[in-house]
Amino acid sequence: MQIKILAEGGEMKPGPALSQQLGPAGINISQVIEKVNEATKNFKGLKVPVELDVDTSTKTFEVKVFSPPVSELLKSELGIKKGSGKQKKVKLANASIEQIISVANTKLPNLLCNNLKTAVKTVVGSCVSLGVLIENKSAKEIEAEIDEGKYDEQIKNITTETPAEKKEELDNFFAELKSKQDKLIQIEQAAKAAEEEKTKKAAPVAASTTPEKTPTKEPAKKK
Secondary structure, three states, X not given: OEEEXXXXXXXXXXXXXXXXXXXXXXXXXXHHHHHHHHHOHHHOOOEEEEEEEEEOOOOEEEEEEOOOOHHHHHHHHHOOOOOOOOOOOOOOEEEOHHHHHHHHHHHHHHOOOOOHHHHHHHHHHHHHHHOXXXXXXXXXXXXXXXXXXXXHHHHHOOOOOOOHHHHHHHHHHHHHXXXXXXXXXXXXXXXXXXXHHHHHHHHHHHHHOOOOOOOOOOOOOOO
């Protein structure tokens, strides 16, 4: 019997949902939690796919840990908690190609990819939904550059360390971008608040100017 769980790395806790999943197998939940936390302790702060291979006759089990989803690995690598809800307007980070290669190399064994270059493109694609720039550019621009072979050397050598000077340049670029984004957001919020205030003030005026209906008299009944 196989049971699939998405656990908090190193911090799995008992709960109704877990009991519902493990109950039918008849295995000790406390032991499961202990073994899963030990097996996933290196993935703290991440959602980790775990598979339990259960022998229902002996009530024993084995824990298999898979690498976290690409989005979780990216968020951990870039230090962001969640993706952008407005990917086109709001960017949350500016990754280096080395960081993308690092995530791709970690995830490669669990991806349906023939090589690291294809895995890198898969990770780049995930940056779109998260609102992440790469090398000061959009994910689509980077995908085109990968196809052109611009990063072949780094991918071939599995280069995962970003040079300090380059990291500083990427950070400075993003700091300026974030400043502009924040100003635009403030302007939009101010405009929205002004419009809401205008609507509130207009509502009572509209209500007071609505003409009252004159009650109609019913025709006198014939005797």
